Amino acid sequence: MKSFLELPRFQKQLIAATADLILLPLTFYVAVLLRYDSSTPQLFEMYFWMIVAAPLISIPIFLRLGLYRAVIRFIDQKIVYVVVLGVSLSVVCMAALATFVHSAPLSRGVFGIYWVSAILYVVASRFLARGYLLRADDRGGSAVRVAIYGAGHSGMQLASALRAGHEYLPVALIDDKKELHGATIAGVKVWPSSELPRLVAEKQIKEVLLAMPSLRKAQQKLILEQLEPLKVKIKVTPPIASLVNGELRVQDIRDIEIEDLLGRDAVEPDLGLITSCITDKTVMVTGAGGSIGSELCRQIIRLRPKRLLLLDMSEFALYSIEQELQEIKKGQGSEINVLPFLGSVLESEKCERILRTFSVDTIYHAAAYKHVPLVEHNPIQGIRNNALGTLCLAQAAIAAKVSCFVLISTDKAVRPTNVMGATKRLAELILQAFARSQTGTRFCMVRFGNVLGSSGSVVPLFRKQIMAGGPITLTHPEITRYFMTIPEAAQLVLQAGAMGEGGDVFVLDMGEPVKILDLATRMVHLSGLEVQGDSDATDAIEIQHVGLRPGEKLYEELLIGSNVEGTQHPLIMRAQETEIPWTELQRLLQALEHACEQFDYEKVRALLLQVVAEYAPQCGIEDFLWNEKRGAATSLAATASDIGGQVKSSKPDLKQVIK
Template sequence: MFMRLAGLPRRIKILLMLLSDLVLLPLALWSSVALRMGTWHPEVTSYIWLFFVLPFVTIPIFIRIGLYRAVIRYLDDKIIYTVFYGVTLSVLLLTAVIVMGRVSALPRSSLIIYWIMAIAYIASSRFLARGLMRSLERIEDRRQPVAIYGAGRAGLQTALALMSGPEFRPVAFFDDNREVQGTNVVGVRVFDPSEAMEVMKAKECRQLLIAMPSASRSRRKEIIQKFEREGVVLKTLPGMGELVDGRVRIEDIREVGVEDLLGRDPVPPFEDLIKSCIRDKVVLVTGAGGSIGSELCRQIILNTPRKLILFEQAEYALYKIEQDISRHRINFEVVPILGDVLNSEHLEKVILKYGVQTVYHAAAYKHVPLVEGNVIAGVMNNVFGTLSASQAAINGKAETFVLISTDKAVRPTNVMGATKRLAELVLQGLAQDKSHSTRFCMVRFGNVLGSSGSVVPLFKDQIRNGGPVTVTHPEVTRYFMTIPEAAQLVLQAGAMGKGGDVFVLDMGESVKIVDLARKMIELSGLEVRNSETGQGDIGIEFTGLRPGEKLYEELLIGDNVSWTSHPRIMTAKEASIEHSQLMAYLRNMRSACSSGDERSVRDALKELVPEYKCPQL
């Protein structure tokens, strides 16, 4: 019977609450008179009609103030204020009826008692109905149990959001604050984190949500390390900067990512630096649809440029970033341009047409094995694409040109790294030319988490498909940085350049890729398979280094490096080639590319980038 009641349509449930009020309101009046008279059988015959008039006076008030619009199972304490307001109006109208009806037999003090009794009866009926609905839901609840680490405001909002959804059911809170341990938050018990595994096993819960968006990355790392080998699926909320108006939504919850394991908190951006090349300026981003280019665009729109030009070769990537940006409230023009950076004439016309002042050149081929097997395409896009874009910037009289470079440009062992180092040399050479006013600089950094060239998306797909996770070598290490932090640092470094500067981002400590793979498996609530016993869920296989791949990446060619005013940005003094000499070499290289002579292209790369250790030569 009760289960059928819980499944009734909402209109029927509202009707039932209204009928209960038709009974409770006269009962509250009778109770007040009985208490006032001190008898179970008060004489009410002379004003019995009041008991019938009262509901018809009060229920319209309840309807008007929205008492019947509340969803019973999600009622909160605010319902008391609604009942208080409605009953108070009811008492005032009842008093007017009594005065106009000249009801002298009713004790006036009983109206005060009625006011209290009616609030108690009506509010209690709501909370009783809520308790019944929730009890019935728990009996049939098939949602996945989840524990929440953090019983603060974010944890409370998260629990409420989960309770209203069809997927998860909060069963426990864990919090470091001893004052809240042992208390209940929205009906869920708060436990000491040291008891976490025992509590989760008792409640058959395998998922833990870290609801501490304001915690530092180092603190998150500590919490994650406590649970990563316990077979618990860890999920987290974004940082406070990513939450909108402090409101938690179910879609904000994500799996714990590698960025949570870096243990290094990003330095807040220097506003004067990040705005100097953007605020009230016309900004163009090449490769705007790529992982770095798109994040640059997202960071740029936060700093109100006068106009943002999205320059991209891939149609769908351009469409996607334009749609992404259009979801933000912006008061400036965003112009999507389909084009190839190798078409210098087209890019120059775009720069002149819109009066571009700042160019961020993110267009590049960056997948090491693909570029290794497509040498000419890699050289054309990465080297001559950079030359073409920089000449368009000069002819279009752009003020600043920033190249997005890579740590693979340092003592490269692959074509991709060599082409990026040559792209740096192109800008260093152009910076020596004093016949133009464009300021050139380049920013060099390592891997960014979640980019199209990162191992992280690959590992996620492999884990999702049941493994194995493939790692090239047990000793291979890489530097990692989050995409937003890298983009912010690029914007800040670009403002520091004086001409020909090579900026290097502090990437923190390098990470072993095999350790990264192991942690990603464990954070998914799975166990790494033991190669000897065969026990475990997901195996790790070593496939051998790919062509041109290095065990360790570097950020500097020489030792001539100095810190800037920013704690995460350094500047390096790297060797360069005289501009006219470099242009002569590049003409010969372009001729080799046009004739399809891959061997000559490799030879030219080796000659122009002496640090390049070409495995084929």
Template sequence: MFSLHVSGAKTTDSNRHKDLHLKVRAPIAAICQWFLTRPRPVKRVISLSVDVFAVCFALWLAFSLRLSTLFIPPSHQWWLFPAAVLLALPVFIKFGLYRAVIRYIGMDAIWAIIRAVLLFTLLFMALVLFAGPLAGVVPRTVFGINAILLLILTGGTRLLARWVFTRSSDVKRLNLRSRRHIPPVIIYGAGHAGAQLAAMLKMSNQLNPVAFIDDAPSLHKQVINGIVVHPFENLAALMDKYRVRDVLLAMPSLSRSARNEIIERLESYPVHVRTLPDFIDLAEGRISVSDIREVDIADLLGREPVAPQQDLLEANIRDKVVMVTGAGGSIGSELCRQIVRLSPRCLILFEINEFALYNIEQELRQTISDDALVVILGSVLDQARLNKVCRRFSVNTIYHAAAYKHVPMVEKNIREGLRNNVFGTLNCAQSAIECGVETFVLISTDKAVRPTNTMGASKRMAELVLQGLAADKQAHSHTRFTMVRFGNVLDSSGSVVPLFRQQIASGGPVTVTHPEIIRYFMTIPEAATLVIQAGALGQGGDVFVLDMGTPVKIVDLARRMIHLSGFTVRDSKHPDGDIEIIFTGLRHGEKLYEELLIGDNDTPTVHPKIMTANERIIPWDELGTILQDLEKAVIEDDYQAVRQLLCDHVDGYQPQCDIEDWLRPD
């Protein structure tokens, strides 16, 4: 009973002390809040007023310390005080002392104050020496003492204000915590980015940083922003102690492979892993809470992009008129983003989807002049419109990204899939020839290799069209046709990644078609960069394939995404898991794995990630007849004839769905 009574008394005293502490600091917090809510001009006037007082007081105190008495200026020296103010304020303004946000003041601002005070001191010395008898006797040591005092006052008041604002923010955080729970987080990475992130989180009141994790032994047990740095081995204990469900990766400059290793280490822990953007995306080292995002799927792959070759990037774009068909799609829009950075004379966006075209136009208007961006709403099936656009703007380069790429969708809509993918490509190619376009680049797919679906077969037919035209020198004089073939791109429309994210967010289940299905993956920006470079390598009729790295098991990708979202997989071994993975079976036309080459005859190029495929070409005279027969069969909805034509002329085509499925009405 006695021990319980003492413990209760201690708790009561502690609570009373805390309440008293908060009552004392509450008025200070209120004053700080009043100041922080003032308009910027009012804050600057207050800062100027404080500095006016500091300049006058520092000068008076310098005289007093030098003369060892309370200094009362004689009548001929009173003018020194307003003169010092009129001299100091322009110098302070010039050095940006009133542009810095006091709450975030750092060493850069302190260095600016030091330089401003030194310059003011030199100018004030020159003014007094120039004034001569008007200034009276001013001991030279006064200038040095004045400089030290002014530095202490101007720098000290700002640091004091920062400390007060920070402490008032702590009071606000304590009050908030009394009303609601702020989720605790652990920050992985105790470097500059981690320290900045911790400071921002403390100010934001959205997340509560409770510990740092870092692999550098020299940082262990160090304290940064009031937070202790721990080794990775302490993570489990820290999670239990603070009930942490979130880990924030604060290593923006780390390579993808190194980041992937850290993510793999975190996979076994039930935590939601989020990260900061790449280092180049952090403007001037500033980090905000909104910069925190989900782990980039590219980090899970650990794939390091190869630095682009600038001459290849610019060859078909700089000072040229460039047109992108399908400009609003995943690949098309990224091509447009990269093209505008390469200074084209004009960029033409050709797109059938009005909303997609509007979105990419609004985005690009921020970075390119109005007269250098042309927006065309149209279909690649309208050759007259293609001809008119190419002639009107004297197009030099076409990137043909317009295509239907969703395998099950095209399988159910064969007519439109073939018309758009095959004959849309033919229309664009013929327009390029008629209008003297220099370079034509087709965005192809790995599904064109030994296809098992209509979409893949249609893309291989599109490749054959360009190869046939390129081989027929009489059909054109100078248009270079190039095809670039690659696999899946992360976060594109129809990709499994956004689908998995949506399913995880809704609590599952996560759907995978087959436990053994594998795919090649590449980021959209890397794919677009390689497409542009491959287009510059082409001599005519080239089929380029991109090095997609190591294929990924889709079920493994799903598991990693579940783990990094802070959940566990529910299966027979873990019946109490959070999210289940279910297998739905392969869809019509879907393969367990994709290939990039029909044969084994690939040739390296000057770029380490781009190879040339050497494959069978159908002469244009023969191909023209095949295309006529295919068009007639498509128009007449004769899908049996369509299938037979594709089976006869597309190498390795083995349709998986029954002919009855083909005969369904589109």
């Protein structure tokens, strides 16, 4: 059988046509016998030319309709329509031929019986051959045995697609609809979900494919929680809206993502809010090549601004997003002017020239250093970029009469324990002070937690570590974080920016915080593996606790106080936070800038503690330069002390010398 499977396509088509050449005449003769309920030489002689004509007429018609081009292992119910059409055309042609060849009329019943019999023969022969070939192809055992969760239209499509391929072998369909239990769909039996644990063991199921693309995220999360104890790999289908023509294909199956585990359903955007600061306006995005900045750009360009200006320090990141936006422009047939600028927000003169020259209406300020340990080790650069950079850009925006300025902030700005969080809180204070001291530019800030898939996110790291066989490195068993997808965060930022009245701190509803240990454990289980300690399996994944990094919190918060109110959007809240008047803040910022220029790390830390009242550092100064110099100074002092002691002990007595 393997040798037959490896035959060239033409030889396989020739075998199918030869089978029809032999069996179609036999089918017509059977129709004659059924009609007359007897077999005589006269009957055979009467219908001889029709018996001969059956394959000679039918096979060319089948060829024209493409019946022989169909790959037997890939056929589905659509082939029935082709067969019915082909047989019907051949019967009509045979009946017309009989009228001219035979002087005596032939029985119309014979042609009717042949029409039904030929359809049954052609359809049945193809599906029998398909089943036999699929079974023969599965004997190698290389295909992954899977169960498909969902026996609806999508499940049937997926089962058919998998049966036609080599990678997966569907052995069970799972559905909780009682009327489907025991039914066979696409050659696979349907079982209730309660039977899954037994089926996994008996049928050696390695993966479960969730084929319910119309399912809401919250419902999908419940199903994933039920499947987790099975310790088999889980894969899911994307939402029905993202499928090509609503048809499910094998390539649409993907691994579990963190957003599947969160169970958050996206809220439809308010078009009035999301377009008010963008459509037909000139918009600038700083940090345009970053995780949040690039997604802001993607969503902004689809809202058809007049111009979109991109600012980033990274040449590669800026080039990448600019090329992507050009492709989006081409796809939507728009002529939006996309202008990439290489530079830093600290270049106040350049920023002001850009804003004035292009009459920028709205700024989304996403440029920031955000990696907590890196900023902790480089505090002066973090302060300059995150806080003083925001100051420079805000002053340029006021001078250029920009209408709206939106800062992308973070939950780490709430009672910060690290330099990065303190700099973002300082950036918020700067914008709050400007909002109270002038009215030309409307300042607001949007605060949210971790975004999935951003650079430095734990989820891609965990997935990479699981694929490598472990260990998973976790800072602390009790650490928790808020999570949100990048597109959802960017969409809410655009809407929040339109609601700002001046100095607003908007907080996004991040749902429930996620315990990172639970997240790591679930990712292991849904990958079909087990955690070391819970199992003695050789491929069990170890989870190592490596300790909190400098400045890292166990728990993140979104609010400093409890003074918060709702807005017109269900996922956006407005917080009332403490502020510092501009006159006082200006003096502190000047002192902070001077300390940064002098690399006076102790003064920088003292000023940061003074200006951000909630800042409570969990570690000392971690800057590499400062630590190296302090270590060298300590070593030098110790050496000098040792030398002094040696000199003192070896110093000769003056009296003895005189003597």
